[in-house]
Amino acid sequence: MTPSVPVVHLHADLEALSRAAADHVVAVVEAVLEEQERFVLALGGGGTPRRLYELLAGPYRSRIPWPRLVFCWGDERFVPPDHPASNYRMARETLLDPLVLSPAQIFPIPTDRPPPAAAAAYEATLRRLCAGRTTTFDLALLGLGDDGHTASLFSEEEPSAGSGEESAPWVAAVTAPPRYEVRDRLTVTLPALNRSRQVAFLVAGADKRPALRGVLDRQDPALPAAHVRAREALTWFVDTAAHGEDDAG
Ligand code: 6PG
Numbered sequence: 618m619t620p621s622v623p624v625v626h627l628h629a630d631l632e633a634l635s636r637a638a639a640d641h642v643v644a645v646v647e648a649v650l651e652e653q654e655r656f657v658l659a660l661g662g663g664g665t666p667r668r669l670y671e672l673l674a675g676p677y678r679s680r681i682p683w684p685r686l687v688f689c690w691g692d693e694r695f696v697p698p699d700h701p702a703s704n705y706r707m708a709r710e711t712l713l714d715p716l717v718l719s720p721a722q723i724f725p726i727p728t729d730r731p732p733p734a735a736a737a738a739y740e741a742t743l744r745r746l747c748a749g750r751t752t753t754f755d756l757a758l759l760g761l762g763d764d765g766h767t768a769s770l771f772s773e774e775e776p777s778a779g780s781g782e783e784s785a786p787w788v789a790a791v792t793a794p795p796r797y798e799v800r801d802r803l804t805v806t807l808p809a810l811n812r813s814r815q816v817a818f819l820v821a822g823a824d825k826r827p828a829l830r831g832v833l834d835r836q837d838p839a840l841p842a843a844h845v846r847a848r849e850a851l852t853w854f855v856d857t858a859a860h861g862e863d864d865a866g
Contacts (some may be wrong), residue, residue, distance in 0.1 A: 656734035662704030670712035692768035693726035695801035732790030765840030771803035
């Protein structure tokens with residue numbers, strides 16, 4: 618599979634972006650499940666994907682065979698699972714609880730042990746989930762920070778920038794810069810992320826424009842999001858506020 622050239626979809630606002638991303642998730646799931654039994658979806662964190670998750674659990678619910686999906690996360694803030702900042706809690710409230718899934722389908726990043734042990738445990742889980750596959754996630758959903766981070770990869774020196782050898786770690790415990798409320802993080806690394814079959818970024822808001830342009834126009838190596846690749850397709854769902862164009866495509 619040749620590395621993917623990013624495809625950018627421009628939308629008027631977060632609602633339109635989220636609906637387009639929901640259509641995309643449906644299409645990717647349908648295509649992949651024609652050739653394999655199970656679909657591994659890595660959920661993104663932060664606030665942008667909230668509306669996508671609500672749509673998937675709501676009007677889009679009947680368009681995906683949910684029992685054939687397993688859910689994991691691209692990163693987690695090191696807080697309890699019921700903490701307001703928890704990416705797991707956000708996904709549980711907006712997507713997972715409404716879908717009434719089996720717990721056996723859901724693989725949260727553990728935060729009940731020291732970060733290095735939690736990273737090792739989650740890595741073992743991911744490697745077990747992906748055993749026998751040439752890819753990690755079938756689709757990884759990502760956001761973009763206004764500083765160009767994605768997942769919890771905050772600088773290009775993050776553990777794992779660089780090649781994707783099999784021996785490279787798939788999960789790392791990292792510390793976010795001081796400006797972030799929750800600094801202890803667990804994140805999937807670039808080698809694991811870049812083994813995804815597909816990656817989809819969701820980016821909304823004018824505050825993201827400099828980082829988005831840095832990634833899309835300049836492929837600025839100082840921005841972690843610029844290092845993300847996908848085996849088959851890398852797709853961006855952005856709104857006009859983030860993109861800077863006057864009209865949605
Ligand atoms: C996190 C996310 C992070 C997020 C960006 C954008 O845990 O915070 O993984 O990478 O996607 O910071 O966050 P917003 O969607 O809230 O702007």
